[in-house]
Amino acid sequence: MAQHFLLSSKARTLSLKTIYQMGEDKAYAMFRNLRWQQADGEPICPRCGCLDAYDISSRRKFQCKACGHQYSVTSGTIFAGRKLSFTDLLAAIMLFVNGAKGVSALQMSRDLDVQYKTAFVLAHKLREAMALEDAGQTLAGEVEVDGAYFGGHVRPANEKENRRDRRLAINQSGKRQVVVVGRERGGESMVVVAKSEAKGGEVIAASIHHMSTVHADEASHWDDLHAKFDTRRINHSLSYSDGIACTNQAESFFSRLRRMEVGTHHRIAGKYLHSYAAEASWREDNRRVSNGGQAMMVAGAAMASRVSRQWKGYWQRAA
Template sequence: MAQHFLLSAAARTLSLKSIYQGGEEKAYSTFCKVRWADNDGKPVCPRCGCVEAYSITTRRKFKCAGCYHQYSVTSGTIFASRKMSFTDLLAAICIFVNSAKGISALQLSRDLDCQHKTAFVLSHKLREAMSAEVHAQTVGESVEIDGAYFGGHIRPANVKEDRVDRRLARHQTGKRRVVIALRQRGGRTLTLVGRSEAEGVEIAKRVADPNSTFYADEAAHWDALHGTFTTHRINHSEAYSDLAGTNTNQVESFFSRLRRMVAGQHHHVSPQYLHQYADHAAWLEDHRRMDNGTLAHRVAGLAMAHPVSRVWKGYWQR
């Protein structure tokens, strides 16, 4: 029996040991090469695009020879105004991609020996950069669609007489959300968060090619897909697959990863940030066949290409 790729040595091309053995200078050089890959790691002014610069070695900064603007390798990126060392930043990315089901901010803070709030914001910055990879993308050909509900758990009262019917709307917490996923077979996974799974119909019309073939379960709200797309349905009360290609197994596989991420790692996810956790799980699912060195380089490239976060910059300072 052939060995699974993720169990092979080919899947391990980067380790924390190699990052810390390389030291701060090598980590800094890595970020320069990722940021200015088109210029062989040499600085390019983010303001005017000039490639001539004076190096301010005492502060790891550059001064543009054209407009005299001072900048660093992280200026204008999601890591702007960072205080963490480049070695720790690179290690954080490595830990982030090595965690197949995600990693909690508490565990990351212990691994990096930093405050919980630092790890929390850094994790969300990385998720924001990762989700930008599929921004404005569409899906086509064969697409599976489904939804899964998260949050809003109501703890039952201790005494039986005090317990309420938790299915009734008046007893809901208002925090329950549904993650709607559209997964192209052999392609990408797009996720959106809403209050009802039925919202997925309009989302499909917006992000899917009109010539796509959709695969959905027996839920009644997916009936509306038949008017726009070629749609096949599978009744899960009878079978999970008809053995002729009609199933939602791949999108269910994504939800399996997301549920384990939420329940096993984070334990609680705010509905305000559920979309970022969903995007994180989708990114891991779509790139699960890549070695961890390639994954880390990819995340670093996305982070260095992403502008300053308008949500997470100065988060704790409000």
């Protein structure tokens, strides 16, 4: 029997030991190469695009010879205003991608010896960069669609006679949301968070190529798919796969997301549900990529992202 990829040495190409052994200068050079790949790590002014700059080595900054603008390797990126060293920043990314079911902010804060607030915001910035990779994509080929509900938990009453069936919609807290996923077989996936599976399904269907074959369960709101796609349905009360249709790839995504909720984060509902769903989607899509490759993908996506308007100054706004 062949060894599973995740158990092989090919899945382990980068470690924390390697990161801290390389030192701050090599970590800084790595971020420069990720930011300015087209110039082989040489600085490019983010304001005017000039390639000529003075090197302010004492502060790891540059000054543009054309417009005089001073900038650093993280200026204008999702890491703008960072205080962590480049070694710690790379280590944080390494810790983040190594968690098969995600990494909690509390664990990251202990591993890096930083405040919980720092780890919380940094992790969400990385999730935002992950989500931006899937923006505007179109699904094609064999596509599976499904939805699962998260949040809206109602705590049972203390006395038995006061308890009600919490499965009834009338007993929900009003905070329950559905995560709808569209997943190519052997390809990419995308997620949508909505109040109902039908609404989320409409958004997913709009991002599927019209020549695709779509697999769904027997829920009535998926009936509209027949008018747009070659659609195959599976009745889960009878089987999970009948040789023609199945949504096992979509269920695999929900399995990972549920384990993230139960075993790592304990609560992923609310306004940040999409961030966690996008993270689980990214992890599913890149599960056969080595951890070093994953780290470079996340770091590259973060360096290509704009300043986060949601997370920059998050705790200052809260205060």
